[in-house]
Amino acid sequence: MPVTIRDVAKRLGLSVTTVSRALAGYDDVADATRERVIQTAEDMGYTPSHAARQLRRKRTDTIGLIFPTLGNRFSDPFFSEFMAGVGDQASQNNYDLLVSVAPPGEDERNAYQRWVQSRRVDGFILVRIRRTDWRIQYLSENKFPFMSFGRSQTVNGAPHIGVDGKSGMLELTRHMIEMGHRRIAFIGASQELTLSRDRMEGYLSGLKEAGITPDPDLVLVAQLTRSTGHASALQLLQLQDPPTAIIGINDLTALGAMRAAQELGLNIGRELAIAGFDGTEAGEHATPPLTTVAQPVYQIGSEACATLIDLINNGQHESVQQLVKPTLIIRRSTQPDGVNQPEEEGTNHQASSP
Amino acid sequence: MPVTIRDVAKRLGLSVTTVSRALAGYDDVADATRERVIQTAEDMGYTPSHAARQLRRKRTDTIGLIFPTLGNRFSDPFFSEFMAGVGDQASQNNYDLLVSVAPPGEDERNAYQRWVQSRRVDGFILVRIRRTDWRIQYLSENKFPFMSFGRSQTVNGAPHIGVDGKSGMLELTRHMIEMGHRRIAFIGASQELTLSRDRMEGYLSGLKEAGITPDPDLVLVAQLTRSTGHASALQLLQLQDPPTAIIGINDLTALGAMRAAQELGLNIGRELAIAGFDGTEAGEHATPPLTTVAQPVYQIGSEACATLIDLINNGQHESVQQLVKPTLIIRRSTQPDGVNQPEEEGTNHQASSP
DNA sequence: GTGAAAGCGCTAACAT
DNA sequence: ATGTTAGCGCTTTCAC
Secondary structure, X not given: OOOOHHHHHHHHOOOHHHHHHHHHOOOOOOHHHHHHHHHHHHHHOOOOOHXXXXXXHOOOOEEEEEEOOOXXXXXXXXXXXXXXXXXXXXXXXXXXEEEEEOOOOHHHXXXXXXXXXXXXXXXXXXXXXXXXXXXXXXXXXXOOOEEEEOOOOOOOOOOEEEEOHHHHHHHHHHHHHHOOOOOEEEEEOOOOEHHHHHHHHHHHHHHHHOOOOOOHHHEEEOOOOHHHHHHHXXXXXOOOOOOOEEEEOOHHHHHHHHHHHHHOOOOEOOOEXXXXXXXXXXXXXXXXXXXXXXXXXXXXXXXHHHHHHHHHHHOOOOOOEEXXXXXXXXXXXXXXXXXXXXXXXXXXXXXXXX | OOOOHHHHHHHHOOOHHHHHHHHHOOOOOOHHHHHHHHHHHHHHOOOOOHHHHHHHHOOOOEEEEEEOOOOOOOOOXXXXXXXXHHHHHHHHOOOEEEEEXXXXXXXXXXXXXXXXXXXXXXXXXXXXXXXXXXXXXHHHHOOOOEEEEOOOOOOOOOOEEEEOHHHXXXXXXXXXXXXXXXXXEEEEOOOOEHHHHXXXXXXXXXXXXXXXXXXXXXXXXXXXXXXXXXXXXXXXXXXXXXXXXXEEXXXXXXXXHHHHHHHOOOOEOOOEEEEEEEOEHHHHOOOOOOEEEEOOHHHHHHHHHHHHHHHXXXXXXXXXXXXXXXXXXXXXXXOOOOXXXXXXXXXXXXXXXX
């Protein structure tokens, strides 16, 4: 049987109230008493029952995070990196992280509803935001605190932190054009995802600026994974008039494309430029190193969590919307051999898309 | 205000007792009543308060998973892959997953103690087992259910599921020897980790079989990461008498080594063979594809979780120890150019070390 | 087949 | 500065 507050009180000959207050740091407890209480509690190995506190205080000190994986696995480094950011921040504030994995659809819906209705968590962190996103609608309607990584059209003014995918992709596209490319392919993802639309827009405006008419053959839809990136690139490279540059919507996609190019014996950088988006470690260590648009995933997770906790404790804030500018990192995958330009940023260990 | 069981009872003109029993599926409730109760509960959006149930039933239906990351980040695909396995299994059994990230040491200790003492979880899944592992000792002593991925010497007969790292590494070493290598380097990790010792043993017995005396210069200690793998490989390759083959203790390490070799202009496969351990997607998609010893991380996570849940519900079982045999997957990184042997296994999307 | 009542462990009014 | 009391929402004897 675990030790309860009564055990501590009994041992000290005090009431549970006093013990509770001493431990909670109230100032209406005699210093001497507090000392004894703290000491005894420590000695007895007392930690308050989480369930009891929760029931009484109507707070769980827990944050929910449900990953919307498409397949039944998720190997995008984004997830672990982002979770680490959220988790570390949560720990620092004495919050715990309740995690689940549910693909968009019925199960996901149930997962959210269950945690909301059973008061299992105090708030949610949302990732991979969709254009019309049921989660945002639901949580907003129920006035349940949440913070999302990425915008949605669903609810106006919903609290979120985003990365300016459009401007990042625009910069990258400009870079491709500066390097002399005109036939620049884009391997995207479902337009349902906010990040997908944003990045695509950046790509298109880059082309437009340069007076290049987008070629529908050069714009493919994949699934943010290595293997679909690989397949899409093969398709692109077997075109009559293949692209001289390929942009992957994220690093994983670009990495898949790199492999395809290598299988076809192409020299990446000279014969074919390839770039991604995210700034994952995998891209940094690829051969050749991958040009990418880096976003600080860990920090974003951490920031999102901090804001959420603030939201939970202090209610709706002024501006809980942030837009982070990502950074273009030019590496060898978009540069002809010989050119040995140093990287814009130093070592960059970040991970992939929201 | 969320809807409680009393709201439902009131609406139906029944007692909370009956509602509770109807919902819990007791058989001493009239069928008609049960129907009405279920229907109304559903209509009202009633889900039992988790805190209240927990307090009453003394079960949390929650499993704890604390990742012992060394740095403050963790980009090893092992983590996400493993967590997905654990999480999916947990969901299927109506368990939730409480996750935290704490480096071995004081914080980790506190994290475990806090969750145990506050009865926050019903059991733990342990990863990255150390040779003498405080966690195992502590949980065993407190008779707190847990399941670990990897053995420990700490407590005899502790429930775990392991991968036979020794035999896997032995097979891999044999393969290297068959390919004609004599100077085979090994980039390992802290001997504190069980997985590290196991794999090292496999490597050493492979050499021994072939009558090769281990060269201390060829055995390095890194940290299971890409960048330390990279640094270690550079060191190895700058030796007077460099190795012709490098084995990384995991895929990440091997991938780092591959990059080092490429920077030095070596042809991987012909001039230098490189192999890893894990069977991550990253290795499969590397250039050239990485020879590796694959372990089914997702399934192991899933299996470990299933066993843990069984342990929680039915107490100590007969044999809760399992040893999974990993599979050697030979790819281009250990084969001279031109040789185009198909992979032993089909597509293999697994991840890295315990 | 259904209800009344107790109590899980804690916090917070409200005394004193 | 400390104690008494009520009650969070649920499950579970124990009655009827």
